[in-house]
Amino acid sequence: MGIIKVENIRLFAHHGCLKEETQIGSDYLVDLEVEANLQTSAKTDKLSDTVDYVFLNKIVREEMSKPSYLLETVGKRILKRIFKEDVLVNKATVWVSKLNPPIGGDVEKVTIIMTDERKK
Template structure:
């Protein structure tokens, strides 16, 4: 059995980007994270130890978003790595990071990077 835990539309202000002003001014990022694991035991036990603690995933995301990076890919990779190390029973992770106000001409909702990891 595979189950999913989804953190949806997590909005965090951060300072990532190649341009110097991006690391000074910052912008909002929207993150969507999907974690898959066999959580069947938690269905019966009602015990947090038998599942993936999504509050801890949220903490990992916030910690990594505080570290400025040039590339969203780099941030996503750090988040994926930390989640997989913290929760060995995770079999699949997908993360999508959207920069809501990229420094480019044109009106848009943002620019996104989506990376998947399967163990």
């Protein structure tokens, strides 16, 4: 087993419960960690034998571009697509952070963390 991490994916998106958030948009950071068997790719040196982090970044960007009220909804969509589109992934965790959230205080970011495992 092994872990692939894609960290600090910087995005601008339109998520939130306030009308202003969906109109104006905000800055976000997404981190992703997937567990997969990396032993085969370590031997073969073939991209087709591993989880492609370019593919992971693409999923994050596509799902973040679809406006949602809640970060939890976006996180679940990201996880669902990873398991649907890459059979090598056994477990995945996603961190979705909204930078400078409009919550009436000096807050750097709010983050949701979600983990899921492949159903056997």
